Amino acid sequence: MAISIVMPALEMGQETGKLVSWRKKEGDKVAKNEILFEVETDKAVLEVEALGEGFLAGITAKEGDVVAVGKTIAWLVAPGEVAPKESSSSAPVPESKSIPATKNLTPISASSTGTAKISPKARRLAKEHGIDLGSVRGTGAEGEILASDIQAAIDAGNATSSNTTTATTSASNAVSRIMAERTTQAWTTVPHFFLVREVDASALVKARENLRANVEKKNGAKLTHTDLLVGLVARTLRKHPRMNASWSGDGVRENTDINVSIAMAVNGGVVAAVISNADAKDLTAIASQRVELTERARSGKLRPVDISGGTFTISNLGMYQVDAFIAIITPPQAAILAVGSIADRVVAVSGRPEIRSMMTLTLSSDHRVVDGAQAALFLQDLAAAIAEPEKSLS
């Protein structure tokens, strides 16, 4: 029996994936878990493995095609078997300069050739502005595409085209387009609030000095302040399930696992690689996983598992000598911690000036999920953990 190979949904909210390359050819024998193709999605190129075995047949998506999630793009067949024909067309979604409207209403699958209802005004506006109707999501009461949806696409398109005029390759265009879209959505739809706290990081600096040799000896990874913070944040999150929760549209969902995403700068953007179950991992495990993720991110080899499932993000710009900054939440996460540089400052300690290694933490929280006091208590416990890192991590 033929197994269909579909464009996978690798992230929450993903609508399309761009087929970067086939690793197997039509007719190739494929074993289970062999890498079949590469997909470019939100911020990363990912390898997709075969879920079964057979011969690759009936490929309908070419390299470079942008395909809707869930579309069959090929089949794995038994020897002599013919790939089934899908009744509905599996033609690739044409890449378009428009952006799907992000209104939170009933989505319908609209395509330029499909049966989505489109108002005459919307159709005229789309034609005048060169908007591909297949990429517009209708927000009418019955999912019909209205003039306002086209206007949103026009506005989004204008915003994007001005952002990407200097981009050099289509791949980086696509990534920046998605990033622009996601960032705009996060910033405009999540009600952020911000708490800023200066913490004494002297103990953190000392702990890193104390522990780095041991970690490096175990598996060669260089321990960073970020590693320590991942461990400390994850353990603090155990006591603050709300900070580890998500807004699901109709309520708050507390996540059972504590998976800490680390924002990483990569060529052409930023990715958030995930240390899953970070509250249960020791520093050695965290550091080695972080090193591996960093390497994968730099070489564009992140797998779906590497970037999915994060429940809380840490973004550290301390290495760039940024004192403090405000970060944008990555939905559906409820919070992101922005970490500034650790610098020696003169501070008052018991009424006397002393030099301490200080660090400013800025916590962005989704006010639908957490209240100011909840976030403040989390920050307080985190500051306490940073004051005694070795005890907290033991």
Next chain:
Amino acid sequence: MPEMIATRELTLAQAVREALAEEMRRDSTVCIFGEDVAEAGTPFKVLSGLVEEFGTNRVIDTPISEAGFTGVAVGAAMTGMRPIADIMFGDFLTLVMDQMVNQAAKVHYMSGGKWKVPMVMRTTLGATRRSAAQHSQSLHAWFSHVPGLKVVLPSTPYDAKGLLKTAIRDDNPVVFFEDKMMHHKLKGPVPVEEYTIPFGVADIKREGDDITLIGTSSMVQIALGAAELLAEAGISAEVVDPRTTWPLDEKTLIDSVKKTSRAIVIDEGYGRYGVTSEIAAVIAQGAFYDLDKPVMRMGAMHVPIPFSPPLEDLTVPTEKSVFEAAQALCR
């Protein structure tokens, strides 16, 4: 009637009476035929006082004979008078159809322009008076359908006076419909000085951006009430009154819908094959590429108007039903 001039807030009935009196003073060929038009001043008391001023030679009570006195009016008009035939209830128009449709509407054309019929037929429309199925219909669509007739539907005292004066001075047969519920309930400002309102010029009764409510006659006030409710719900409704269904000011209707992209046409006649159908078609053609939702129509339910008050109230559009329909259309 000095009290009217003093206040200048007139009821629709007062405005109509004032237009008739002024035109009768101005032009001695203007006269009135109808049942109970003289001493009784019609059952709606619209004509009270006219017979006292102009006498029974010009305000003429007729027998119960709509077809007969309409024929008299057509003939009088052809011979140089400017008669006003008063058809008490619009439902009785069934009796005058041959005189109006086959005679009045055709004479100018069939005589090669030698004859003209400068008459006005004043009559009523509208339900909710508890007058039952034979006294509650709104049959203005029938006349709007026939070439050669002009049809006027005033919705305010101001419009009623200005349009009636234009109707009397027009050289063609004009059918003038008054909402019988408005006669004494609706008051509005009317200038002291002379004015007329041309036919075929729609009036924007309220400006808005999100949806156009096109109302006629009784439904203009309903649309304005709905617009008020819509404003509270954050929806800006434009209310447009065509004022005459023929000639019809298509441009103003189309331009309004081009601006708002949504429209509801509200008329107290029956929806099927009715005034709302015609106006909706005009909009669909003229504003097609600016429509964001289908044009909606609201009119009397397709039933004989019931005598039972709760049932009667269900048959015609209300502020609430228009509000709800408009809100759904703007969702």
